[in-house]
Amino acid sequence: MIGTIIKGIGGFYYVKVDDEVVECKARGKFRFNELTPLVGDRVEIAVKNNKGVIEKILPRTSELIRPNVANVTQAFVVFSIKSPDINLDLLNRFLVICESNNLNIVLFINKRDLAAGQDLKFIENYFGRIGYKYHFIGAKAGEGLEEAGKYLKNNVTVVCGPSGAGKSTMINRLCGSNVMETGEISEKNNRGKHTTRHSQLIAVKDGFIVDTPGFSSLDITKIKKEELQHCFPEFEEYKYQCKFKGCLHYKEPGCGVKDAVEKGIIVQGRYQSYTTMLEEISKVKLYD
Ligand SMILES: Nc1nc2c(ncn2[C@@H]2O[C@H](COP(=O)(O)OP(=O)(O)OP(=O)(O)O)[C@@H](O)[C@H]2O)c(=O)[nH]1
Ligand SMILES: [Mg+2]
Ligand SMILES: [Zn+2]
Numbered sequence: 001m002i003g004t005i006i007k008g009i010g011g012f013y014y015v016k017v018d019d020e021v022v023e024c025k026a027r028g029k030f031r032f033n034e035l036t037p038l039v040g041d042r043v044e045i046a047v048k049n050n051k052g053v054i055e056k057i058l059p060r061t062s063e064l065i066r067p068n069v070a071n072v073t074q075a076f077v078v079f080s081i082k083s084p085d086i087n088l089d090l091l092n093r094f095l096v097i098c099e100s101n102n103l104n105i106v107l108f109i110n111k112r113d114l115a116a117g118q119d120l121k122f123i124e125n126y127f128g129r130i131g132y133k134y135h136f137i138g139a140k141a142g143e144g145l146e147e148a149g150k151y152l153k154n155n156v157t158v159v160c161g162p163s164g165a166g167k168s169t170m171i172n173r174l175c176g177s178n179v180m181e182t183g184e185i186s187e188k189n190n191r192g193k194h195t196t197r198h199s200q201l202i203a204v205k206d207g208f209i210v211d212t213p214g215f216s217s218l219d220i221t222k223i224k225k226e227e228l229q230h231c232f233p234e235f236e237e238y239k240y241q242c243k244f245k246g247c248l249h250y251k252e253p254g255c256g257v258k259d260a261v262e263k264g265i266i267v268q269g270r271y272q273s274y275t276t277m278l279e280e281i282s283k284v285k286l287y288d
Helices: 090-098 118-132 146-152 167-175 186-189 233-241 256-262 267-285
Strands: 002-009 012-017 020-026 042-048 053-057 076-078 104-110 134-138 155-158 201-204 208-213
Touching: 002 201, 012 042, 012 104, 020 256, 076 146, 090 267, 104 146, 104 167, 104 201, 104 233, 118 134, 118 233, 118 267, 134 201, 146 208, 155 167, 167 201, 167 208, 233 256, 256 267
Parallel strands: 020 053, 076 104, 076 155, 104 134, 155 208
Antiparallel strands: 002 012, 002 042, 012 020, 042 053, 201 208
């Protein structure tokens, strides 16, 4: 039988086969191959004497590090406009990480009930110009989630964004039940810090969804400095106008990307985030 690992706890893996979940152990040989089954893995299992065993891990199409999940195809990047205020530099970092993992990206700007008209205009102007798919939602009231539901089909979707943005609230709404814990940051801390959180896949709308804890900073320094520009899709069509091959669109003269920024075609804030990240990566490389 072939199934998908939806959860792994204490040496047991929970494998979803059709509508059933089978508790499995991994065959010892995986440890020798340095291949450990991961949540998200497609696996072949055998059931003997009511005990499930993972016989084989099918080839992975991808492996995310944070969270450590295999075969993720899509990212819902969730930020709230207010409470907490949207942080565009952090948002650009999330986008870069998702791009570097080749994920299909959909942006959800949450808590639209707290936003003023001008906030929405600003966001439209910023992300509309980049070309990302984005939707304004009110996760708490369940507003605007029809679109989100459609993206889930046949995908393994990771929901990421800063703490308090409403990721878990959104997932609960999409599932129609409270599968994830939600709340204000202060409330959560009262219930005990560092509650271990295992990644798990939740089956919903013919796909799987994975919640993540909110990250307040993201390490982008594993990305090569030559590759960072490819994580900014709106730069692509202007790089052909750069004078130098291998232009990093930094201090080089005759740069097509910088021209497009000066002309107001590429959003200035996006370019600034790019150079900040490029400098971070270069700094690390100097001391390597
Ligand atoms: N006003 C308003 N509040 C919301 C909305 N969606 C979520 N919230 C609230 O925001 C708070 C944080 O929501 P969570 O879903 O726990 O946020 P999270 O992104 O999962 O946070 P972490 O798990 O810490 O990363 C909760 O108190 C929610 O009730 C919304 O659309 N409008
Ligand atoms: Mg959460
Ligand atoms: Zn250039």
